[in-house]
Amino acid sequence: AQSVTQLDSQVPVFEEAPVELRCNYSSSVSVYLFWYVQYPNQGLQLLLKYLSGSTLVKGINGFEAEFNKSQTSFHLRKPSVHISDTAEYFCAVSVDSGGYNKLIFGAGTRLAVHP
Amino acid sequence: DAGVIQSPRHEVTEMGQEVTLRCKPISGHNSLFWYRQTMMRGLELLIYFNNNVPIDDSGMPEDRFSAKMPNASFSTLKIQPSEPRDSAVYFCASSLGDRGEAFFGQGTRLTVV
Numbered sequence: 001a002q003s004v005t006q007l008d009s010q011v012p013v014f015e016e017a018p019v020e021l022r023c024n025y026s027s028s029v030s031v032y033l034f035w036y037v038q039y040p041n042q043g044l045q046l047l048l049k050y051l052s053g054s055t056l057v058k059g060i061n062g063f064e065a066e067f068n069k070s071q072t073s074f075h076l077r078k079p080s081v082h083i084s085d086t087a088e089y090f091c092a093v094s095v096d097s098g099g100y101n102k103l104i105f106g107a108g109t110r111l112a113v114h115p
Numbered sequence: 116d117a118g119v120i121q122s123p124r125h126e127v128t129e130m131g132q133e134v135t136l137r138c139k140p141i142s143g144h145n146s147l148f149w150y151r152q153t154m155m156r157g158l159e160l161l162i163y164f165n166n167n168v169p170i171d172d173s174g175m176p177e178d179r180f181s182a183k184m185p186n187a188s189f190s191t192l193k194i195q196p197s198e199p200r201d202s203a204v205y206f207c208a209s210s211l212g213d214r215g216e217a218f219f220g221q222g223t224r225l226t227v228v
Contacts, residue, residue, distance in 0.1 A: 034216065043119075043206060043219035090158065094216070102171065103148070103208075103217055105158040 002027040002095045006106035021076040021109045023091030032094040033074040039087045086113045119220035121207050127226045133195040136223045140209030149192050150206040197227045
């Protein structure tokens with residue numbers, strides 16, 4: 001069965017510092033990978049996605065992620081965070097389920113940016 | 116496009132009452148998903164539809180939960196009877212094509228007292 005593991009439930013970081021949020025997935029088939037962000041009392045918003053091609057994917061708000069097939073990872077990075085990046089971040093994998101794709105989410109990582 | 120629209124945004128109801136959550140997907144999208152989010156269990160996929168047909172409802176917790184999609188622009192998730200443990204934020208999402216990228220609504224925060 002496919003699954004997504006986000007290795008850190010919480011990541012505290014100071015403003016303007018770099019950050020990496022880790023994500024590993026398990027799947028025996030090709031997958032599409034996503035990072036979503038959820039601000040308080042909001043729905044989930046797509047940050048970036050990997051469908052195919054270049055393994056380095058750039059998204060909104062200065063975030064990027066690298067798909068590593070051998071390590072089955074899709075870690076999210078930002079070189080310099082802002083207070084406004086404080087939110088919950090979800091890694092997700094889309095898996096073909098008999099001709100239909102469904103999204104499976106990790107447990108989420110709460111990023112707390114401190115001044 | 117207005118995005119995925121869910122109503123109501125908040126719902127408070129008494130245990131035993133019927134609750135109906137509504138969703139309008141993005142026009143042209145052919146897949147619709149209902150998720151439930153709680154602190155304990157995170158984001159759980161309850162059910163998803165493709166071209167208005169329920170494809171996988173294995174995530175629906177009990178027979179008290181039911182979902183319908185009578186047409187391409189409307190879906191409901193019903194809980195009857197509701198219980199306090201159903202308290203959660205319920206999200207609807209829609210997508211187009213086979214890549215799985217989903218667009219989420221703002222969610223309905225359900226509180227059952």
